Each structure stands twice: as structure tokens, then as C-alpha cells.
Amino acid sequence: MERRKQSRKARTMQAPSPKLPLELLIAAPRGFCAGVDRAIRIVELAIEKYGPPVYVRHEIVHNKFVVDRLKAIGAIFVEELDAVPDGKPVVFSAHGVPKSVPATAEQRGLDYLDATCPLVSKVHRQAERLVGAGRHIVFIGHAGHPEVIGTFGQVPAGAMTLIETVEDAEVFAPSDPANLAFLTQTTLSVDDTAEVVRTLQQRFPTIQAPHGEDICYATSNRQAAVKAIAAACDAMLVIGAPNSSNSLRLVEVARREGIPAELIQRATDLDWGFLDGVGTLGITAGASAPELLVRELVDRLSERFDVTEREEETTRETVAFKLPRGLEAAA
Incomplete structure (x- = not known):
């Protein structure tokens, strides 16, 4: 018991x-x-069309799980075109690339596919038009981000100034204050960006805003x-x-x-x-x-x-x- x-x-x-x-x-x-979904699909279809391996310049999107899955079916990720062998196809990431990258690919005779998000491409085209119209661009974004590097690479050196914070906006001293425009990275904080824009507009009332919201x-x-x-x-x-x-x-x-x-x-x-x-x-x-x-x-x-x-x-x-x-x- x-x-x-x-x-x-x-x-x-x-x-x-x-x-x-x-x-x-x-x-x-x-x-x-939609931009991420499109970019991933481009890599998948490129592998189906060309057969593995297909090279991808930079992470196609910033997600390790996605990148590892694409590696498993035949994608090889590299940081620069120098690492892409002659005769192999290459995909440019959703973040966009400087104009020099497709130009180099063409010089080498590489087949390339541009997976840049269309909303990032829209910012690129705006930057070209504004610089063509003689305006200096204030670009709101994060230094070193691939999207920022790609956007700066659409226009001549010196045509854009990077602003990251309200403090940057407060001390910005352009040579021609009456001839400015601003654009933004597509993945910023809505609230933080609004504060930076407000500061710029208070200091430079004639600064030209983008056609439509740049933050996607x-x-x-x-x-x-x-x-x-x-x-x-x-x-x-x-x-x-x-x-x-x-x-x-x-x-x-x-x-x-x-x-x-x-x-x-x-x-x-x-x-x-x-x-x-x-x-x-x-x-x-x-x-x-x-x-x-x-x-x-x-x-x-x-x-x-x-x-x-x-x-x-x-x-x-x-x-x-x-x-x-x-x-x-x-x-």
C-alpha cells in the first residue's frame, strides 16, 4: 500500500x-x-531559364532564409561583378545598383537581369530628371545602404547630398539654397522622415518635393x-x-x-x-x-x-x- x-x-x-x-x-x-516577391521570382526563373549557377550581385533581398533557399537551387551571391565568370548570367538585387554596374556588365558581354524594385527605379528616374533640371538633390537615407549607393550612382558625383537626421538637416549649408529638391530612401521611418522633411522645408521654403511619396x-x-x-x-x-x-x-x-x-x-x-x-x-x-x-x-x-x-x-x-x-x- x-x-x-x-x-x-x-x-x-x-x-x-x-x-x-x-x-x-x-x-x-x-x-x-510586391518588389521582394518579384525579385525572388526573377532569380528562380533565371535559374530555370539558364540553368544553375546564376549569379546574384548582393543579397537579392535582406533575408538569410530566402538567400539560403536560393543558394540551394543554384544561385551564387557575390558583392561585385568581378566575381562573376564570363558567360554566366547575373541578377541585380532589389535594392538597385549604380549605373556603372550594368554598364560594366554590358562591356563584359554578361547577360543580366535587373531585379530593382520598380519603386526604387522610380526614385532613380526622379533623381536624373531633377539633376537634369539643374537642381541639387538632398537625399534622405542611411549611409552605406545598398539603395542609397544605387541612387547616388544614378547621377554625377556631387549632385546629391545625404541627410540622415534632423541634426544633419539643421546644419546643411548648400551653395544654392533656392535650387534644391529632396528625395528619400524607400524603407525609412515615416515619422522620422517627416521630421527631417519639415526641417528642410522650414529652412528652404522653395525646396522641391518628389512627385508622390518616396517611402514605399x-x-x-x-x-x-x-x-x-x-x-x-x-x-x-x-x-x-x-x-x-x-x-x-x-x-x-x-x-x-x-x-x-x-x-x-x-x-x-x-x-x-x-x-x-x-x-x-x-x-x-x-x-x-x-x-x-x-x-x-x-x-x-x-x-x-x-x-x-x-x-x-x-x-x-x-x-x-x-x-x-x-x-x-x-x-
């Missing part, structure tokens, strides 16, 4: 404790935008979706790469709304301690993070918590971009 009591007691002690409840509030829109629809929509759910969340996780500008901006937006927020690349990067005391967790994903990674995170959270999930949609995206002419038939 005593042994049976001890056995029952042992089984009771080993019984798993009930999972704590965790509500997931998932932002929408999130994840892939996907960046704006994802930031608005984070703001929409932030007040109902105790914390937020953003799925994205540490070199992804739009993903980093989502973390900043959440923190500015007053909640703890962290960037993770995959569910395996999750620090369980971050969830201590969290009853409602917000989840979103940067524009280069696939939905598969969101589901992976939800599954991992379900291992430790009694999860319920709810999606909060602020707008529905229907944008789609055409493929380059050479790949339309392959698609």
Missing part, C-alpha cells in the same frame, strides 16, 4: 504544469511586398499596422534580418509606441526571457521575410504556451509588378 502511494505521488510530481495563456496579435499587412507603400503600411496593434500588446517581435532597413524601422516604431520590441531572424533566435510577464504578444515581419517564418514562430510559441492568435488587418495590399520581358515567357 505504501509503495502504491509513493508511486501515485511520483506520477503527480512528474505531471507537466499547465501552459500559460499567450494571445498573439498578428499585424497585417506583414512580410513580403509596403514600408508605410507595415509601420501603420504595428502602430494599430501596439496599444493592445505587452511586447512585440519583428521577424527580419539585422541588415533589413524596413525591419529595423518596425522595431523602432513599436518601441516609440511604448512597448518592448525585438528583432529576430527565425523562431530559433527567440529569447524566452523576453516573454516573461507577457500576456499579449504582437508579431509582424519585415517586407523581405516570408510568411513561413511567421508560422514557424507561432508553432514554437505553442510548444510552451496555450496560444490563441488573432490577425489585425489595417489595409489590404493588391500591388503586383511585372517581370522583365526576358522572363515573362518563362513564368
